[in-house]
Amino acid sequence: MIGQETIDRVRQHASIVSVVKEAVRLQQRGRSLVGLCPFHKEKTPSFHVNPERGLYHCFGCGASGDAIKFVQELSGLSFVEAVRELANQAGIEIVEAVDASERKQQAEARRRHAELFDVSNAAAAFFERMLREHPLRFMALDELRQRQLVSTSATEAVADALQAFRVGYAPYGWNELGQHLSKLGFSSVAAETVGLVVARKSGLGHYDRFRHRLMFAVTDLQGRVVAFSGRALAEPDAARLRELGHDPPDASKPREAPAKYLNSPESPVYKKRETVFGLYQARHAVRDSGAAVLVEGNFDVLSLHAHGIGNAVAPLGTAFTPDQAKLIRRFTSEIVLMFDGDSAGLRAVFAARDAVRDSGLVGRVAFVPQGSDPDQMLRDTGVESVRKAISASRGMLEFLIDSTLDRGFMTDDALSRASKIRAVARLLAEETDPEVRAMARHYADRIAERLGIADAPTFLALSRRVRGALDRESPPGNSGANPERPLSPSQARSPDRRQAVGMEILGSVLDHPDLVQMPELKEATILLEGDLAAAMAALGQANIGRSASSIEQFLAKLPPSIHAFAASRLAAPRYEQLGDARTVLLQNITKLRRLEQLRAKHETMQALQQAAASGDFDAELELLRQQMRQAQQRHGVGER
Numbered sequence: 001m002i003g004q005e006t007i008d009r010v011r012q013h014a015s016i017v018s019v020v021k022e023a024v025r026l027q028q029r030g031r032s033l034v035g036l037c038p039f040h041k042e043k044t045p046s047f048h049v050n051p052e053r054g055l056y057h058c059f060g061c062g063a064s065g066d067a068i069k070f071v072q073e074l075s076g077l078s079f080v081e082a083v084r085e086l087a088n089q090a091g092i093e094i095v096e097a098v099d100a101s102e103r104k105q106q107a108e109a110r111r112r113h114a115e116l117f118d119v120s121n122a123a124a125a126f127f128e129r130m131l132r133e134h135p136l137r138f139m140a141l142d143e144l145r146q147r148q149l150v151s152t153s154a155t156e157a158v159a160d161a162l163q164a165f166r167v168g169y170a171p172y173g174w175n176e177l178g179q180h181l182s183k184l185g186f187s188s189v190a191a192e193t194v195g196l197v198v199a200r201k202s203g204l205g206h207y208d209r210f211r212h213r214l215m216f217a218v219t220d221l222q223g224r225v226v227a228f229s230g231r232a233l234a235e236p237d238a239a240r241l242r243e244l245g246h247d248p249p250d251a252s253k254p255r256e257a258p259a260k261y262l263n264s265p266e267s268p269v270y271k272k273r274e275t276v277f278g279l280y281q282a283r284h285a286v287r288d289s290g291a292a293v294l295v296e297g298n299f300d301v302l303s304l305h306a307h308g309i310g311n312a313v314a315p316l317g318t319a320f321t322p323d324q325a326k327l328i329r330r331f332t333s334e335i336v337l338m339f340d341g342d343s344a345g346l347r348a349v350f351a352a353r354d355a356v357r358d359s360g361l362v363g364r365v366a367f368v369p370q371g372s373d374p375d376q377m378l379r380d381t382g383v384e385s386v387r388k389a390i391s392a393s394r395g396m397l398e399f400l401i402d403s404t405l406d407r408g409f410m411t412d413d414a415l416s417r418a419s420k421i422r423a424v425a426r427l428l429a430e431e432t433d434p435e436v437r438a439m440a441r442h443y444a445d446r447i448a449e450r451l452g453i454a455d456a457p458t459f460l461a462l463s464r465r466v467r468g469a470l471d472r473e474s475p476p477g478n479s480g481a482n483p484e485r486p487l488s489p490s491q492a493r494s495p496d497r498r499q500a501v502g503m504e505i506l507g508s509v510l511d512h513p514d515l516v517q518m519p520e521l522k523e524a525t526i527l528l529e530g531d532l533a534a535a536m537a538a539l540g541q542a543n544i545g546r547s548a549s550s551i552e553q554f555l556a557k558l559p560p561s562i563h564a565f566a567a568s569r570l571a572a573p574r575y576e577q578l579g580d581a582r583t584v585l586l587q588n589i590t591k592l593r594r595l596e597q598l599r600a601k602h603e604t605m606q607a608l609q610q611a612a613a614s615g616d617f618d619a620e621l622e623l624l625r626q627q628m629r630q631a632q633q634r635h636g637v638g639e640r
């Protein structure tokens with residue numbers, strides 16, 4: 001624990017101007033200094049530093065604080081870490097809190113940690129040197145060359161990236177590193193604690209964990225090496241090994257292939273769920289570009305950095321954790337997920353969603369071609385294609401919705417389609433960001449569009465019909481035997497109109513009672529309501545035309561509202577010819593069906609509006625689905 005005295009001294013002596021100047025170009029304006037804010041993107045300076053008060057404030061994003069806060073925010077350090085950093089810079093001696101035993105414990109813990117950082121750093125330096133000197137280094141260089149990451153032929157960026165990630169070679173053999181570290185005076189306990197060496201089962205001595213591997217160093221946010229990741233290399237030639245004084249493995253014995261990637265175990269200085277690979281190296285680029293690009297593998301990070309995409313980071317062989325998200329959130333509010341283009345990558349996007357959202361990050365997803373990854377993409381199509389994919393990244397929610405509906409959605413049966421729609425509804429419902437929620441309406445439309453793909457002609461025809469109908473109302477007086485004539489929405493919804501069409505249907509059948517057997521009519525009868533339905537039912541049972549009494553019985557069963565009409569039609573048929581009556585009947589049946597469909601559509605639309613207004617996504621999605629079904633039925637396609 002740092003004593004309050006030290007904190008006060010740091011506050012007193014740390015110059016806000018000199019601290020800020022490290023990161024921001026300041027210009028005098030009046031009594032304060034101004035510059036471009038390092039915490040948000042801007043073109044005109046709104047970041048003010050007040051030397052008298054020792055404070056900074058940004059009028060653009062509202063960031064403000066003192067020197068300690070500035071260091072914390074800019075470097076992603078904790079309060080204590082920032083105080084230590086400033087104390088070191090200002091040459092202030094750090095006096096620990098007064099409790100003597102606690103002070104001793106703290107000092108001891110720091111000494112132990114310092115030894116762990118030191119031994120890790122020594123190992124990193126050793127691996128780097130081996131990549132320059134070891135006789136088998138060419139095998140590690142081959143691996144780098146395959147990925148176009150050789151510094152001799154390459155640009156400065158490649159050399160910088162190799163250096164920044166402390167890429168090295170862990171030599172062949174069992175205790176090359178162990179011996180080197182003990183020569184430097186490190187205890188085997190320290191080397192074992194950070195997992196560089198492993199105790200032999202016999203209890204005698206240790207052996208190197210990383211052997212004949214291409215090595216990456218994992219650093220914490222202060223740039224200290226805390227762990228390693230090593231990639232397996234091909235087995236060297238046996239003759240060459242003997243030459244170098246190693247016993248080649250017995251070729252007659254079956255040998256397990258080494259794991260492709262081997263990582264340091266966790267230690268007092270390394271918690272993989274709380275460490276983001278590359279964040280130390282990427283932190284300035286993340287802040288400057290306004291986003292972090294999250295990739296899956298160490299090689300992806302290294303390759304992107306080597307090709308000038310310096311804001312790439314990776315989780316360390318775990319799913320993206322809330323702690324990792326929070327670390328990134330210290331530097332930016334936006335994260336672009338660029339995972340492998342396979343089903344595991346897709347699952348990883350789904351798995352990352354909670355961590356992204358809960359940390360307050362805005363998540364986006366960049367497209368990676370099927371079967372590829374960012375490193376592969378760089379080699380296949382060049383760095384520009386990766387940049388394009390990043391800049392064309394889509395909102396995470398949008399991506400998740402689309403990939404839910406993409407996977408065979410159109411060929412699915414109704415049941416699994418419904419379950420996918422429910423999954424999408426859940427995605428929407430889980431969204432807590434008010435802005436994203438406000439966009440839910442847009443996403444819902446997108447879903448409707450997507451559903452509409454199955455039946456695009458219907459959708460088009462329908463919208464044309466409605467637009468056309470709005471432009472020209474049907475001429476008055478023409479009750480209309482032409483079913484193709486567009487109907488206005490109000491006509492479609494009018495019960496009078498349905499009633500009139502229903503009467504015409506009944507009339508045709510009364511003209512020629514044999515028409516009652518037409519299958520089309522049976523279907524239309526279901527759509528009739530009230531008195532008309534009763535009349536049609538009675539007509540079906542009456543067997544009219546066989547006898548006069550049957551007509552009397554029929555008329556007696558009719559509701560009063562229909563009686564006069566039926567009597568007149570029976571008395572004086574409008575269509576003498578059966579063929580004419582039949583044609584008109586079919587036209588009116590079509591018309592009735594369309595009216596019914598438009599009415600259902602209208603009802604669904606109203607319910608949709610209500611559901612949208614009340615934020616009931618489940619209901620809204622169910623209604624959208626219903627709407628699609630109705631559209632399909634209007635054109636006699638799809639499920640019934």
Ligand SMILES: [Zn+2]
Nearest residue numbers: 037040058061
């Ligand atoms: Zn700002």
